Amino acid sequence: MREIADRAGRWVAGHRVLVTIPGVVFLFALARPSLGSILGGAVLVSFGEALRVWSSGHIEKNKSLAAGGPYRFTRNPLYLGNFLLGLGFAVMSGHFVFIALFPVLFYLVYAPVIRDEEEVLRKRFGSLFDDMCRRVPRFFPRWPGWPRRPSPGEGGGRFSWSLVWKHREPVTWAGLAAGIGLMVLRGWGSW
Numbered sequence: 390m391r392e393i394a395d396r397a398g399r400w401v402a403g404h405r406v407l408v409t410i411p412g413v414v415f416l417f418a419l420a421r422p423s424l425g426s427i428l429g430g431a432v433l434v435s436f437g438e439a440l441r442v443w444s445s446g447h448i449e450k451n452k453s454l455a456a457g458g459p460y461r462f463t464r465n466p467l468y469l470g471n472f473l474l475g476l477g478f479a480v481m482s483g484h485f486v487f488i489a490l491f492p493v494l495f496y497l498v499y500a501p502v503i504r505d506e507e508e509v510l511r512k513r514f515g516s517l518f519d520d521m522c523r524r525v526p527r528f529f530p531r532w533p534g535w536p537r538r539p540s541p542g543e544g545g546g547r548f549s550w551s552l553v554w555k556h557r558e559p560v561t562w563a564g565l566a567a568g569i570g571l572m573v574l575r576g577w578g579s580w
Contacts, residue, residue: 398501405498412494417568420482422576430481431569437473438565440466445556446548454514456521457546462530464507464521468499469528474565481572503527 401408422430440459444466447458459466472495479487510518 399505401498402501402505405502408498416478416482416487417571417575419484419487420572420575421579422481422483422572424576424580426483427481427569427572427576430477430479430572433473433477433480434565434569435477437470437475437477438561439470440473441470441561442553442558443548444470445553445558446550447546447552448556449546449552451513453546454510454517454521455546456525458548461525464525464527465503468503469530471495471499478568478572481569483576 444455444459447460448455448467463469472492475491475495476488479491482488507518507522
């Protein structure tokens, strides 16, 4: 049974965009946003995207273990940003059920992704990654001990807008603008 769950998790991890499309369509189809829900959700979306931009500007995939910027607080700041984005759209929908279900669905999709990525990082960076795991939480930042300094061999690096562009974050901006625009259109007649 565990083997089936692992295979299913790996499939979901590899197809997470495809898996989330029906949920996004369902969310927008049933959305009944109010001005307040859109504004509240937009705050979460803004924080989520700011975290994604900060993260994207500090990570050089497959070159070094990212440990500077937001990686001092959480090993997965891009995914934490995604969580805030999704939660923001759930809030915008105006339905409590979407807000309640989103964390569960996010976990089902991203837990296997994070697990698989950690296996790759452990193989690539060995004890350096293990040390980071001991000092930096996997997902939600913890308050005591902030901020930690990168260890020797970890990529601390400065923020780079060229990395943000390289990681195609402007595509995310376009998608977020379209999503917020659709929510505004869904709620427009009821305000």
